[in-house]
Amino acid sequence: MMNESSTTPLRPESQPHPLPKIVGGFQTVLADPPWRFSNRTGKVAPEHRRLDRYSTMSLDAIKALPVSSVTARNAHLYLWVPNALLTDGLDVLHAWGFRYVSNIVWAKRRKDGGPDGRGVGFYFRNVTELLLFGVKGSMRTLAPGRSQVNMIETRKREHSRKPDEQYDLIQACSPGPYLEMFARYPRKGWTVWGDESPEETTPRGRVHKGYEGGALLPELIANSHIGEETAEAMADELSRRYFGGSSVRELAEETGYSIQRVRSLLKKADVPMRPRGRQRISA
The missing domain is CATH 1.10.10 (Arc Repressor Mutant, subunit A)
Structure with missing residues (x-):
C-alpha cells in the first residue's frame, strides 16, 4: 500500500497564474518545473518540512499547463528534469506539444574540475542533471548550435538553481521570443513566469503584466534572433x-x-x- 505522505501534498497546491502570451507565440521555452518526489520529507526534498525550499506541483498539474497554446507553430523547448524523473520529463515534453530530440547534460564540478560528489541518489551519487531538448513543428537550431556540444560543466550553486551559462547557450542556439517558466529572477530579453524576485516571493510567482490581458509584443535586444x-x-x-x-x-x-x-x-x-x-x- 502506498504511504499517504507520498501522495498528499504537504500544503495546498494553488492554481498557477495564466501563462503569458506574446504576438506570434514564444519560439523558445526554458522550464525548470517544481517536480514532486515520492519522498517529500527527506532532507533533499524541495518540500522538506523544516527547510521548505519551495512548493511542488503534481505531474498531472505540470502536464496540464497550456504551453502549446502560447508557443509558435515552430518552437524549441529546454526542460530540466532530475535523473530519477526522466520518464516524467518525457511525458511533460509530449503533453506540452513537443517531441523529444536530444538533451544537454549539466556536469557539476568541484573547484578543481573533478565531479562534485555531494550529489544525492538512492542508487548512484548524481553529479549530472539533464536538460531535455524538444521541438514543436519543424525548426533546426541556429548555426551556432551545429557546433555546440551537449554539455555544460560548472560548479553547483544553491539548491536547485541551474547554471547561468544555460542562457547564452540557448540564445545562441534557438530564436526568440524567449519564455522562462518557473523563473526565480527577471532576465533582460526574456518573458519570465514564476518567482521573479526574492523580496516579493509568492507560491506561484508574481503576476506579470501580460498574464491578465492581451498578447505582448516581443522585446527586441541587440543580436537577438527573431524567426x-x-x-x-x-x-x-x-x-x-x-x-x-x-x-x-x-x-x-x-x-x-x-x-x-x-x-x-x-x-x-x-x-x-x-x-x-x-x-x-x-x-
Missing part, C-alpha cells in the same frame, strides 16, 4: 495598431522599438504609410 513566423506576426500586430490610429512614433514609444524597426515591420505587412505630419486615420 520569420514571429516577425510576420509582429508586423501584423503593428499594422493593426497603425490602422487603428497610432503613429509610427507612438508605436515606437509604446513598444520600445526604433522608428526604423517599426517602419520596417510595417513595410513587411505591406502597409501604405501615411504622409508625415498629416492627420491620423481615426479608429
